[in-house]
Each structure stands twice: as C-alpha cells, then as structure tokens.
Amino acid sequence: MLPTSTLFFVHIPKTAGTSFRRSIADAVGDGHCHFDYGPSSSETSPLVKQLAYDEPDLFRLQQALARASCRLLAGHVHAGRYAPLVPAARVVSFVRDPVQQVMSHYEHQRLHNRYPGSLEDFLRGPLGPGFQARVLAALPIEALGFVGVTERYEDSLRAFSTAFGITLEVRRLNLNPSRAQGAFPAPAYAVPDELRGLMEERGGPDQVLYQRANALLDARLEAMAAAQPFVHGALTAVVPTHIGGFAYLTGSQKPVRVQVLVNRRIVREVLATADRPALRALKVPRNAFVGFDYRPAEPLAVGDSVSVRVAATGQLLGEIDLFAPKERRGQRS
Numbered sequence: 001m002l003p004t005s006t007l008f009f010v011h012i013p014k015t016a017g018t019s020f021r022r023s024i025a026d027a028v029g030d031g032h033c034h035f036d037y038g039p040s041s042s043e044t045s046p047l048v049k050q051l052a053y054d055e056p057d058l059f060r061l062q063q064a065l066a067r068a069s070c071r072l073l074a075g076h077v078h079a080g081r082y083a084p085l086v087p088a089a090r091v092v093s094f095v096r097d098p099v100q101q102v103m104s105h106y107e108h109q110r111l112h113n114r115y116p117g118s119l120e121d122f123l124r125g126p127l128g129p130g131f132q133a134r135v136l137a138a139l140p141i142e143a144l145g146f147v148g149v150t151e152r153y154e155d156s157l158r159a160f161s162t163a164f165g166i167t168l169e170v171r172r173l174n175l176n177p178s179r180a181q182g183a184f185p186a187p188a189y190a191v192p193d194e195l196r197g198l199m200e201e202r203g204g205p206d207q208v209l210y211q212r213a214n215a216l217l218d219a220r221l222e223a224m225a226a227a228q229p230f231v232h233g234a235l236t237a238v239v240p241t242h243i244g245g246f247a248y249l250t251g252s253q254k255p256v257r258v259q260v261l262v263n264r265r266i267v268r269e270v271l272a273t274a275d276r277p278a279l280r281a282l283k284v285p286r287n288a289f290v291g292f293d294y295r296p297a298e299p300l301a302v303g304d305s306v307s308v309r310v311a312a313t314g315q316l317l318g319e320i321d322l323f324a325p326k327e328r329r330g331q332r333s
Helices: 017-028 046-054 058-067 079-085 098-112 119-124 131-136 150-164 193-202 204-225 326-331
Strands: 007-010 033-036 072-075 091-095 146-149 232-239 242-248 257-262 265-271 289-294 305-310 316-321
Touching: 007 017, 007 079, 017 033, 017 072, 017 150, 033 046, 046 058, 058 079, 079 091, 091 131, 091 150, 091 204, 098 119, 098 131, 098 204, 119 193, 131 204, 146 150, 146 204, 150 204, 193 204, 232 305, 242 257, 242 305, 242 316, 257 289, 265 289
Parallel strands: 007 072, 007 091, 033 072, 091 146, 232 316
Antiparallel strands: 232 242, 242 289, 257 265, 257 305, 305 316
16 A cells, blocks of 8 residues: 555646646655656656556556555546545645636747647547546546635635645746746736637536535635634535435544524434445545435425535535526526
C-alpha cells in the first residue's frame, strides 16, 4: 500500500496546477514526487512510464511507488485513473471559471503545442467546454480530499494547509507572459460574441462543477473560522418520496448526524449510517456506511425546497428546489 500521506493531484490544465504542484513538491521534496503527463512527456516519471504505459500494471505501480516513499502522484489524468491507489480523502484538484479555463487552455495549445484548429474547433473538441467536469467525473467532488478554486488561489492554499497540515508557499508559474505581465489570476479572456452560445451550450457541466467547488471552499473557510470540523457530504437524491445523501468526517468512525429541512423547516434528524456501496471503493470512513435517507410522510410537491445540514455545526451539505416541469419553469415568480 502507498503511504497514508500520499496525495494524488488531478492536474486540470490551466487552473494554476503547475504552481500548486511546485508548492507541494517544495514541501514534501522532489524525490518523493512522481508524475504522469502522458507516455511521451519528459515530465512523466520513469516508474510511471514503465508501469502505467509500457507494462501497465497498477498493482506493481502501487508497490513501486510505496517502495519509493511517494508523497505526491500528479498529472494531467482523469481522477479515476489512480483512484484505486489512493483514498478519496487524499485526492486533490483545482478548478477554474469555465470560460477562462477553456480560453486559456486554447491559447496554451495554440502557442505551445501548435494546435492547428480555430477556437471554434477547440470548443467543439474533447478539450473544450465540459472538460473539467469530465476529468473529475469518476469521483463526487464532495468526497475528494480537497478542491481549490483558481480565482481564490490564496484562500484555497490556506484551506488546503488546514486540511492536510502542509504549509505551501504561494507560487506563480506557467503564466501567459503576454497577458498583463503574468498577472495572477490573469485578466479575463474575451469570448467572441459569435461563440458565446456554443460555449454556454457545451459548458453546463463545468458551470455546475465550478459552483459546487466554490460552495465547498466557502464551507471549508467557514469551518476554519469557527474552529469546527469540515464534513464531507452531499445531497444526492431528491424525489417526491425520498431524500438521500452521504456525510462523514475524514479519519473518524463516528457517524455524522444531519438535519433534513423542507421549506426551511427541520423535519427529521438522522444519523448517516446507511450503506453507500459506490463510495466503498473510494475508501471513505466507516467502510462506506455513511449514507442518510428520509422518506417523507407526504410526497414532496413542486416548488418545495429541500436542504440538509450538519446538526452539530450547521454546515450546509446541499439544497435543491423541486421546480416545475421544464416548460413551466419560466412562469415561476
């Protein structure tokens, strides 16, 4: 098994990931870091190239990284690639405003990798809008050890340091030198008017991801300010007859008590002890017996608001409104 201190950094391009990775490497030592930036990249570590590409065997790779006392495994890979090797609590990433990430990624590909297509080609391709959500799709971000936000970089580093006990120096690397002399974050990219519709059409999943990441960072910072524990959790199911989700504390076997609210009124307190098989592979606490369920006596109605919060601290785990059918939503006041 890998050391319990090992981090898996899912490096989404153009999210300040190079700066973040360098800061971690400075903190843990370059000799304890291994990278996967593809089989042809000079940044990919020999161990990773051999056992992830030339002779693919993740079990052997896990053993080899353990012998090498790996503290950081990072790269431009999807979250599911190395999730079997590292608990979800040790998986970290950064996300960025979707429009700015896409535009910055296009400029980087055009300038450094000789991308031959137009911006429209890029927006319609696999690296275009929705890319950030696809990279993290294998794992619920509420279960990840940490997700930072590029536009809130220094706050993100503070929250990371509190979560993992690793103090990081703020770095400013891999910036576009033609944009405000490398200002960080860089000034906003302008999207051509004729491509705004395409950006919005394809970028919905990234917008949802970005909103969730900001909400998680808010919750972490609030917990830090109040000297309270941060609970990993989410509201994952809301239908007229069922409200469900999960909640747990990293490193704790004690179940979390949550409050279920309908229209801002507490209707039930429940312990998060139900089985969540899908989370077991992520090595969450309590062997994934971290779920909560509530079945209302009367079915929820269109327009009802459902929220779940941690009973001990008030941390909001999720809030959903039951809207009218799509064709009627525009009629709501």
